[in-house]
Amino acid sequence: MSGDPETLRADVRAWLQRNVPADWRAAMTGCDQDAFVRAQRAWFDKLVQAGYATPHWPAGWPGGGRSLAEQKVIYEEIARADAPRLILFFVALYHAACTLIEWGSEAQKREHLPGILQGRVWCQGFSEPNAGSDLAAVRTRAELRGEHYVVNGQKIWSTLAQHADHCLLLVRTDTAGPPQAGLTYLLLDMRAKGVSVRPIAQITGDDEFSEIFLDEVKVPVANRVGAQGQGWAVAQSTLASERGLTLVELSHRMRYALSRxxxxxxxxxxxxxxxxxxxxxxxxxxxxxTCALADQYLLKRIEGTEAPGDASIVKLHYARTLRDFTALGLRIAGLKGQYREPFIRGGGMETGNWPFDFMNSYNWTIAGGSDEIQRNIIAERMLGMPREPKDWRLSGERT
Structure with a gap:
């Protein structure tokens, strides 16, 4: 699918004017999780039917086959309209779909991609208590027993896992050799025996994240993505799927929120x-x-000139600017800005609830790779600087 981006812009803008839920911010302020899930599903269904939920999917899917330039227009207009963010379906639409499209078997695609469009919710099981930004340190074990992997371990900071039907699960199947070489990528049924989920109460009052506990959980070999030991490469594709368009939308949301x-x-x-x-x-x-960097990064992807570290520059700049944005809003709000008020579920990172926005802004300096990790990537992969030692106590020793 292709066409004139500005004609598309007019069409998307008109559709959003007719379809963005009226007073959705008021409805989502202080609401419970059940009301939030219902609202997310209703908005998701509208976007799917209009073809605006999956412009990044291949041709043949609803709204799929759009050029990156057209995708950029859609996300800019969604930001401009201050539409609800599809937080509940973000992992399904990007992480799960893009990973399956690139790495999944035909059977896995047939099973899961239509389910995503029908509202199946996915979560991501990468981070662990001792393996946050360092995925090579994953310790959740998966032992191959016949036609199943038996998984034991714990995941943490999994977004909305308490509502998920499936999980993108990174596990360790081998401890010999480099740590990256021992990782395997599985698709986990969250209803499987031995899976338990515990929401995490956050300082903001939200419970967006959860812990996942895995006790002798059986995962069919047919649910492995890629080969055994290829999990690191598959996981890199998963992480790459959230860059580009996501940061275009978020940076433009911040620009429009300057009016707040x-x-x-x-x-x-x-x-x-x-x-x-x-x-x-x-x-x-x-x-x-920040908007210019995000736009430039997307242009590089369109032209095929993206280089290692480009995405890290955008992510790092966005995270730091968001911190400055929310800190200024909190300061201007004065004493009232210190009050704890109900937060807006499904809002952006700059809702105007300044205490919540300020605390929530710190998520972006960690989530998706901490600021320190982004700086390492920029230094090592773009600037060619020496890699940091595995252990800072090893004076001058490189990895």
């Missing part, structure tokens, strides 16, 4: 405050630069 900061200044009568005007003047070009 200027509106707050007017509301509190501090438009003339020289220090606040100075800090707003510094923030606005940083937000514009």
């Amino acid at each position: 900061i200027t509106g707050l200044m007017r509301e509190r009568g501090v438009e003339a405050d020289a220090a606040l005007r100075r800090d707003l003047g510094r923030l606005a070009p940083k937000v514009d630069a």
Whole structure:
């Protein structure tokens, strides 16, 4: 599918004006998880039917086969319309779908891709208590017994796993050789015997993340993605799927949300405050630069010139700018900004609930690879600097 991006922009903008749920922010403020899930499903169904949920999927799927330029237009307009974010289906639409499209068997694609469009929810089982940003340190074990892997271990920080039907599971099948070589990638049925999920209460009052406990869980060999020991390569494809378009949408959401900061200044009568005007003047070009970096990165992907580290630059700049954005909003809000108010489920990273936004902004300095990891990638893969030692106590010894 291809066409004129600006014609598409007009079509998407008109559709969003008709279909974005009216007063969705008010409805999602302080609501419980059940109400949130119902609202997410209703919005997801609308986007699927319109073909705007899966423009990144191949041709032949609803709305699939769009060029990257057209995909960019769709996500820019979704950000402009301040539509609800599809948090519940994010892993299914990107991580699961893109991994299966690239690595999955034909049987796996037939089984799972239609299910995603029908509303099946996926979560990601990568991080562990002692293996967060360092996936090579994964210790959850999977032992091959006949036609099944038997899995034991624990995963953590799995987004909305309490609602998931399936999980993208990274496990260790071998301890010999380099740690990356011993990883295998499995598709886990979250209803399987031995799987238990415990939501994590966060400082924000949300329970977006969960722990997953795996006790003698049987996973059919047919649910392995790629070959045994190929999990590291498959996982890199999974992680790459969330970059590019996601950061385009999030950076543009932040740009449009600048009006919340200027509106707050007017509301509190501090438009003339020289220090606040100075800090707003510094923030606005940083937000514009984040959008420009995200757009430039997507252009490189369109042209096929993307280099290792390009995505890390965008992610790192976005995370730091978001911290500055929410900190300024919290500061302008004054004493009221210290109040704990109900948060908006399904909102962006800049909802205008400044205490929640400020605390939540720290997620992005960790999730998807911490700032430190991004700096390492930029230094080592882009700038050619020496790799950091495995152990800082080994004076000068390189990995």
